Amino acid sequence: MENQASLKNIQTEQVPDFAYSKIILSELRQYLAVTECSPISIKIVLRGEERYRVENHNYRLSNNSYIIVNQGDQVETAVNSKETVNGLCIFPPIDLVNDVFSSYSIKSRRDPFDASVNDSFFTTHLRNLNQTNLGKYLNANLRSIIGNKEDSFDFLEFYIGIAEAMSVDQLGVEKMMAQLSATKRHTKEELFRRMMTVKDYIHDNQNNRLDLKQLSELSHLSKYHFLRSFKKIFRKSPYQYLLSLKIQKAEVLLKKGYSYNEITEMVGFSDVKNLRKAVGQRDRA
Known part of the structure; x- marks a missing residue:
């Protein structure tokens, strides 16, 4: 496949005293590339679809989704589209990321003087720009990044913000994985990725009725193992998780002036009476 690609470095200057x-x-x-030892990077798709294979895990990135690739990972990138696919790949200075991650890791430990923290390592999984600290930070800065002028953008502050958001998100992931009973880290990470895949599916299909068989198949686990793992990570069953999404959406629509009758249909609730009751219980909680 002959590459049909335009790649432009829009960073106008290097950050002094930090790595490239x-x-x-x-x-x-049309694009196909294999990187045997990648630098740390954030792969973002703004429009279209890109496919990645990172350390033998496959990821399909579409609009407003991203993944973090760790330093040294093997990465395969593939695009095959009739329409132009727009993306952004951010390569932060690895020493800055390690420094910030180490600082946040030490703060989270009981002993703040325990400096035995490894270099940064981020659990690679599909993430949404609207659902993470890093995603929200990037969303707030994307226009400035892409429209950057020679002297109008502070890259050091930008990368510090990125490293801080990455660290906060990863510590949240670590807390969720700590709830899983598996002993090996790679097993915990695999279970976490599968639960995040199901969570994203629930978000994308929140007006539809949940099918336990379908969700367990999506996670490649038995129904029991799936339910147990999902609840350990999210502290709710899939049904409770979906209900909370519906109520959150209903509350937003109520503030916009929609009636309960309209909202019941819009969020896929069973009936008006149950919706009123659910919103009332949440308000009293």
Whole structure:
């Protein structure tokens, strides 16, 4: 496959006293590349779809989704599209990321003087720009990044913000994985990825009725193992999780002036009476 790609480094200057960094804005139609030892990076799709294989795990990135690739990972990138796929790849300075991650890791420990913290390691999984600290930080800065002028953007502050958001998100992931009973880290990470896949599916299909068989198949686990793992990570069953999403959406629509009758249909609730009761119980909680 002959590459049909435009790759442009839009970072106009390096960050003094830190390792190399860059921000690549891409326009791709046909593209295939393999990187045996990748630098740490954040892969973001703004429009279209890109496919990645990172350390033998496959990821399909579409609009407003991203993944974090760790330093040294093997990465395969593939795009095959009739329409132009727009993406952004951010390569932060690895020493800055390690420094910030180490600082946040030490703060989270009982002994703040225990400095025995490894270099940064981020659990690679599909993430949404609207649902994470890093995603929200990037959303707030994307326009400035892409429209950057020579002297109008502070790259050091930008990368510090990125490293801080990455660290906070990863510590949250660590807390969730700690709830799982598996002893090996790679097993916990695999279970976590599978539960996040199911969670994203629930978000994308919150007006539909949940099918336990379908969810367990999506996680490649038995029904029992799936239910147990999901509840350990999210502290709710899939049904309770879906209900909380519906109520949150209903509350937003109520503030916008929609009636209970309208909202019942919009959020896929069973009936108006049950919706009123659920919203009331949440308000009293």
